[in-house]
Amino acid sequence: MSAHGNRARPHCVDTKTLQSWNGILESSFIIYLLRPHFRNFNKTITKRPKVYFYDTGLVCFLLGITQKEHLDTHPLRGNIFETFIVSDLVKMRTNAGREINLYYWRDKTGYEIDLIADQGEQLMPIEIKSGKTINTEFFKNLNYWMNLSGEKKGMVLYGGNQEQKRSNGITVTGWRKQLRNRLIP
Numbered sequence: 001m002s003a004h005g006n007r008a009r010p011h012c013v014d015t016k017t018l019q020s021w022n023g024i025l026e027s028s029f030i031i032y033l034l035r036p037h038f039r040n041f042n043k044t045i046t047k048r049p050k051v052y053f054y055d056t057g058l059v060c061f062l063l064g065i066t067q068k069e070h071l072d073t074h075p076l077r078g079n080i081f082e083t084f085i086v087s088d089l090v091k092m093r094t095n096a097g098r099e100i101n102l103y104y105w106r107d108k109t110g111y112e113i114d115l116i117a118d119q120g121e122q123l124m125p126i127e128i129k130s131g132k133t134i135n136t137e138f139f140k141n142l143n144y145w146m147n148l149s150g151e152k153k154g155m156v157l158y159g160g161n162q163e164q165k166r167s168n169g170i171t172v173t174g175w176r177k178q179l180r181n182r183l184i185p
Contacts, residue, residue, distance in 0.1 A: 030053065032086070034051075036048070037116045054090075054091070056080055056083055063076060063080075078129070084175075085115075086115060092182065101117060115127075122153070123151050124153060125145050125154045126154070126156075127142050127154075127157070129156060129159065131160070132158070132160040133160060134160065138158065155171050155172075161176065162174070
């Protein structure tokens with residue numbers, strides 16, 4: 001902030017500087033930029049990448065989270081959990097020498113799919129939820145996107161342990177099973 005008389009106003013960093021910083025952080029494997037999936041489905045979509053840290057320990061440190069108990073109740077717990085899952089999937093693909101075929105999707109009305117695995121002929125939408133109890137809200141965006149896209153399968157990856165295969169093609173699985181069995185191709 002700079003003060004001019006009694007007025008303070010924020011300084012903006014120009015776009016080229018931000019892009020340069022992002023490039024440095026990305027090439028240093030500190031952040032990962034998850035690109036949007038561009039299939040439009042007759043809706044205006046968001047085209048900016050989402051930023052994820054590779055190291056959720058660094059995220060917790062920067063947020064002042066020093067104990068597990070703090071994380072359990074932190075208002076950004078869901079974001080940190082999503083970061084953990086996305087970074088794990090990116091690292092898994094990188095270590096296996098595979099293409100990082102992961103994207104996200106968001107339309108102008110606010111519907112969002114946390115992760116889309118592009119499997120060539122098929123897109124696998126994945127919602128990532130930190131909650132430990134399956135909730136009907138977990139399925140709202142998946143159902144919307146599946147109706148819009150015509151895809152027949154989807155997944156909820158969540159903080160609990162229960163598994164479900166639903167009649168609408170959505171599989172619910174806990175994150176621990178994903179880590180052990182690598183369910184997402």
